[in-house]
Amino acid sequence: MSYVKEVHELIDDGLNEETAVQAFQVLTLIFDEEFSIPHLEEFRMELRQWQKHRRKNFRNIIDRFGEKYPFPIELTWRNVKFKPKRVKRCAICSNYYYDVSRNGRKLTCFNNGICEHEYEVRRKRKGPVLEPIYRRRVEEVPLDFSPAKEDARQHALLYETEITAWRNGIGKL
Ligand SMILES: [Zn+2]
Numbered sequence: 001m002s003y004v005k006e007v008h009e010l011i012d013d014g015l016n017e018e019t020a021v022q023a024f025q026v027l028t029l030i031f032d033e034e035f036s037i038p039h040l041e042e043f044r045m046e047l048r049q050w051q052k053h054r055r056k057n058f059r060n061i062i063d064r065f066g067e068k069y070p071f072p073i074e075l076t077w078r079n080v081k082f083k084p085k086r087v088k089r090c091a092i093c094s095n096y097y098y099d100v101s102r103n104g105r106k107l108t109c110f111n112n113g114i115c116e117h118e119y120e121v122r123r124k125r126k127g128p129v130l131e132p133i134y135r136r137r138v139e140e141v142p143l144d145f146s147p148a149k150e151d152a153r154q155h156a157l158l159y160e161t162e163i164t165a166w167r168n169g170i171g172k173l
Contacts, residue, residue: 002102006081014073023075024098025110027065028087032096034061040089043096047084092118 003011003021010020037043050058059077066075086099090109097109108115 003100004083004086004102004104006083007100009079009081010073010075013079015071019071021100021110023065023071023080024082024086024100026069027062027080027082028096028098030061030065031087040087040096044084044087047082047087051084090115092122 001017003017007020007024010023011017015023031047032043035043035046037046047058062075062077062080062082066080082098086104087096088099088106089095090097091107092115093109093111095109095111097106099106100110108119
């Protein structure tokens with residue numbers, strides 16, 4: 001598979017494909033945790049703002065991420081070129097993810113192919129693929145404070161699960 005340039009740069013630096021892809025995915029979740037912005041456009045905008053006006057903080061997040069996990073190479077803001085425009089929302093689980101595909105057409109996140117598989121299953125069935133989960137997240141969250149809180153909690157859980165799964169994975173590299 002061919003990826004966006006910033007992923008290939010990490011592969012060239014010595015990361016394997018999966019780790020390079022996951023690095024951007026996990027970093028996206030870390031930014032999500034930091035900002036907690038449920039709307040994709042606002043989330044991207046905040047990322048761009050930080051990149052421009054709070055550059056030091058933005059870089060610090062990337063550097064801390066690089067130090068936190070046992071990567072085989074050094075990851076810092078210098079080689080991890082995070083691009084806010086690549087951030088999207090997964091069509092299945094609604095989590096943010098970083099679209100690493102060269103054509104920018106990936107629709108699901110990178111949780112070990114679970115969402116990708118689920119998407120394929122739904123696509124082959126009749127009826128809408130994206131509707132149910134997407135609606136819940138985008139429309140309900142801003143309307144009512146209480147579900148928003150619930151959602152944040154659930155999100156934190158999902159985040160932890162993903163980080164843990166990923167950390168276990170990287171332990172085996
Ligand atoms: Zn997903």
